[in-house]
Amino acid sequence: LITLDTRTGDAAEPLYRAAGFVAVGVIPGFALDPDGxxxxxxxxxxxxx
Numbered sequence: 001l002i003t004l005d006t007r008t009g010d011a012a013e014p015l016y017r018a019a020g021f022v023a024v025g026v027i028p029g030f031a032l033d034p035d036g037x038x039x040x041x042x043x044x045x046x047x048x049x
Contacts, residue, residue, distance in 0.1 A: 028041045
């Protein structure tokens, strides 16, 4: 089992889905912008090997 998290709505999210990852939940206000300007939701995903 592989797990990961990515900022919700980020360009990587569809890539992970296309690679077979399944979203299991979203945590609002979890990921900080690189410039520290704000918080964004994070989507947790997994892929069964």
